[in-house]
Amino acid sequence: MFNRINRKWLGLGLMALALALPLEIWAQGVPLINVTGGSKGTQYSMTLQLLALMTTLTLLPSIVLMMTSFVRIIIVLSILRQALGTGQTPPNLVLVGLAIFLSFFIMAPVLQDIHTNALLPYLQNDLGFDKALAAAEAPLRKFMMMQTREEDIGLFMQMSKQGVPATPDAVPFTTLVPAFITSELKSAFTIGFLIYIPFVVIDLIVASVLMSMGMMMLSPMMISMPFKLMLFVLVDGWGLILGSLANSFVMP
Numbered sequence: 001m002f003n004r005i006n007r008k009w010l011g012l013g014l015m016a017l018a019l020a021l022p023l024e025i026w027a028q029g030v031p032l033i034n035v036t037g038g039s040k041g042t043q044y045s046m047t048l049q050l051l052a053l054m055t056t057l058t059l060l061p062s063i064v065l066m067m068t069s070f071v072r073i074i075i076v077l078s079i080l081r082q083a084l085g086t087g088q089t090p091p092n093l094v095l096v097g098l099a100i101f102l103s104f105f106i107m108a109p110v111l112q113d114i115h116t117n118a119l120l121p122y123l124q125n126d127l128g129f130d131k132a133l134a135a136a137e138a139p140l141r142k143f144m145m146m147q148t149r150e151e152d153i154g155l156f157m158q159m160s161k162q163g164v165p166a167t168p169d170a171v172p173f174t175t176l177v178p179a180f181i182t183s184e185l186k187s188a189f190t191i192g193f194l195i196y197i198p199f200v201v202i203d204l205i206v207a208s209v210l211m212s213m214g215m216m217m218l219s220p221m222m223i224s225m226p227f228k229l230m231l232f233v234l235v236d237g238w239g240l241i242l243g244s245l246a247n248s249f250v251m252p
Contacts, residue, residue, distance in 0.1 A: 066177055067140060069106045069147075072188040073245055074099040079192030080241060083199040084232065085225045102242060106249055113139040141173065144180040146250040147187075152179040191248065195241070199228050 064070055077095045090098075104111075114136045122132035145168050156175045157164065165171045171179075206224040231237075 064100075064103070066181055067144060068103050069184075069249055070099055070103045071181065071184045072191075072248070073102050075185070075188035076191050076195070076241070076245060079188075080195055083192075083196045084228055085199075085221050086229075098242075102245065106246055106251075107143070109251060110139045110143045137173070141169070141176065143251070144176055145171070148176065148180045148183045149186070152182045152186075155179070155182075187248065191245070198231070202228050202231065 074095065077099060081090065081095070117139075118127070118132045118136035121127040121135070122129065127135065153171060153175065154164075156179045157171075160172075160175060162172070162175070203220060203224050206227065207220040210220055210223065
């Protein structure tokens with residue numbers, strides 16, 4: 001009995017010590033390590049860089065979703081799965097993984113540009129943080145601008161009560177991102193509509209045949225799904241869809 005009580009209090013004491021140590025370290029203050037970089041000798045503290053890194057990692061999923069080709073790809077693949085009528089096949093994990101790697105394939109020139117002109121010079125101390133960030137923004141802005149419709153940019157410029165930009169570079173980044181997402185949604189649903197039409201035709205044909213045979217209690221979806229799968233495989237559907245998606249992006 002006493003051994004169990006002692007073990008209980010010992011465990012509580014260790015937990016309290018583990019919680020108190022970080023608080024004690026925080027109370028003593030986090031040491032700042034100043035790093036000098038860039039041609040002008042700009043100094044950044046290590047804690048601020050760590051905070052910026054953690055913030056970037058937190059926002060990374062949103063950056064991938066909002067500023068790359070991922071949105072259009074994943075929406076088209078989801079619509080394709082619904083058109084086939086296969087339920088959860090392929091599963092969400094497969095579709096997301098396919099969309100991510102296809103996005104990497106499409107964005108490879110942009111990523112290479114950012115790596116060559118922004119990341120490497122910054123790591124080699126040839127560019128300051130501000131200039132490296134501007135150099136990384138330029139190819140990404142150019143890619144987004146080439147996929148964005150002018151009316152979408154005009155809509156958000158009007159909503160923000162700003163004038164007509166003189167040049168594409170004058171469009172604020174906070175305006176370009178929602179305009180880009182809106183254009184991507186329009187493009188994705190347009191492609192999804194064109195994909196859906198052949199499968200709807202097959203559903204209509206199967207439903208008409210079943211009704212003419214008096215089999216109204218039999219689900220047309222259950223009968224048409226094998227024919228849709230056979231059609232999709234015979235025309236090399238995955239190659240056509242993925243190839244068309246990759247070619248639908250206007251590259252710089």
